[in-house]
Amino acid sequence: MSGKSRRDFLKTSAVIGAGVAGLSSSTAKAAPKNILSEDRMGVLVDTTVCVGCRNCEWACKDAHNLPAGNLESYEDRKILETKRRPDIKALTVVNEYSPGKNSNLPLDVKVQCMHCDHPACVSACIVGAFSKEENGTVIWDTDKCIGCRYCMAACPFQVPAFEYNKAINPLIMKCDFCFNRTKEGKLPACVSICPVEALTYGTRTELVKVARERIKRNPGRYVDHILGEHEVGGTAWMYLSSKDFKELDFPKLGTNPAPGVSESIQHGIFAYFVPPVSLYALLGGIMWITKHRKELDQEEKL
Amino acid sequence: MKKIFTIFALFILMIVSLHAQQSPGKDHSKLNITCKTCHTCDVPTKSDPCLVICPREKIATVYQKPEETPDLITIDQISDRYGPVHFSHKIHAQMSIMSGGCKNCHHYNTSGPILKCNSCHEDTRKRDDISRPDLKGALHRQCMDCHREWSHETGCNTCHTLKKNVKEIQPDQVKKKLAGMAHPVLLEPTKIVFETNYEKGKMVTFFHDDHTKTFKIECTTCHKNETCLKCHDTKKVSDEKSKIVKAHKSLDEHHKQCFSCHKEDNCESCHLNKQAEQFDHGKKTGWALNKFHVNLSCVNCHGSKIPYSKLDNKCVSCHKEWNNENFKHTITGLQLNETHAQLNCEDCHAEKNFAIKPVCTNCHENYIYPKQKPGKLVRTK
Structure with a gap:
């Protein structure tokens, strides 16, 4: 059961994360x-x-x-x-x-x-x-x-x-x-x-x-x-x-x-999966840049 | 005029009948509290006493002798897991004498009929008014506070029997068992000698007898809220350390018990260097109680205000109605002869002071009482 629910959770969060990646973390509020x-x-x-x-x-x-x-x-x-x-x-x-x-x-x-x-x-x-x-x-x-x-x-x-x-x-x-x-x-x-x-x-x-x-x-x-x-x-x-x-x-x-301060930080980090998505976006960006640079280098060498 | 009289008589009758209808404790309306303390309406009746909801801050309680109370009370209103509880009421009433008496349990009871617990404590736990405990809680609290103190246990079986075993216990059986059961009479000390650190007088002699029997002071005046624990404890702490704990009481606390009456006495009235003598009205006040006065309680002459006020030794201070016409001199042991019976008291008893010898010299030169007597001695009963 746990496996199923955990899978469900990951699925839903992935969907939500992808959907609302652009939203600011400040809009995150308790249910x-x-x-x-x-x-x-x-x-x-x-x-x-x-x-x-x-x-x-x-x-x-x-x-x-x-x-x-x-x-x-x-x-x-x-x-x-x-x-x-x-x-x-x-x-x-x-x-x-x-x-x-x-x-x-x-x-x-x-x-x-x-x-x-x-x-x-x-x-x-x-x-x-x-x-x-x-x-x-x-x-x-x-x-x-x-x-x-x-x-x-x-x-x-x-x-x-x-x-x-x-x-x-x-x-x-x-x-x-x-x-x-x-x-x-x-x-x-x-x-x-x-x-x-x-x-x-x-x-x-x-x-x-x-x-x-x-x-x-x-x-x-x-x-x-x-x-x-x-x-x-x-x-x-x-x-x-x-x-x-x-x-x-x-x-x-x-x-x-x-909860106090911790709540805002906590919710900030995990709300709508903004940071993971942005992190991946950042990493992807770096990868793209490095890859792009390599390609450029190779072009220059050629 | 006759009409007014009839109306007045009717009015009196109405008040009397109203009073009879209430059937509360005797004279409770004469108590020094306003009616509104306990009643919400103007004319409380027996069927609708319109009592204010508990807790009633100021209350007047009736005191019933334990012997007059029911032997056994069966509590079965809320039995559920367990069968009914057969509560030995009388013996508990005897036990409670030193710890608050009837009102220890019957708290907030007005004078008059004993209120049932469920007149204030609801028998459902889920309720709107949670300001006072429900019936189950209230009843258990009454029992557990004492039972826990001496047994250190919370076992249900002390009072309860499981429903499946309940057939074995019949109220009649319990009643038979309780018949004649009583808390043993408490042994009163007669005299206690305290050794103190007070330099000027190391010994304080306390005559318990004098206070209870002579001065007729209620036990609870000094023994306030004493619990069963004072004498009973099934698991007395055997730890040596706890035995020798000296009470570090403040001076005030040490003397509180005595000071409630003896607040105007000097230290040396109680602190002596030898054992004190028992109270003797003659020695203490210079006026020995004769056989007429010895049986009176202090309050008869001194009033109930403590400390007692000093009285003078003039008979007429108390016996205000006495004069030479209605006073039978024979009771003093001396029957006045005819001539002397005509005289005023103060002719012989100067300034109506009966403690000093009467004087004869106002009329008879060189006559001295008791050498010469104004009548003959008689034996008084």
């Missing part, structure tokens, strides 16, 4: 899909509420046809002693940290794709497989994915995982915000199973309001920071915590969208 919707959805993760039951991990695997095992086996808390990252077999994981302020209870932090408002993966993807959907989800088209892993390098949260163990057709894997479920009006699997509703699903605008209200009503419980409200231009998944997010292994990020 209309990637326009931010006012009603895009998100999730507010309240780490002070999360109990670390890891039911979300099970539900996620179950919803994505990954080997999930028995739900009861997730009660084993030994696994929380080591810090884990999402991978190809677990698109979300829960890590445990020491208690935050005014609490005896450990802090549990669910990690998954943050579904950025300005996703670096979307802009980094050279084949346009990634897209930010209207409901806030950042998904990718496995048929288009060529496994270049640019998205992995671009992601400020280092979320996308790669099927290194597969020799043939290795793909990128990450949380897809249960796009297939939300399409049908269902909740994401993790949100649905959470026993304590540490994960609140709603429109991003509403969630920011809810988060602010929680901090205001309970300043002793939370640090005054909603992670994801402004980080890298805002994310669909946002976090509340009772200690500094640095201590919860979140990278320190600015408020500028991660």
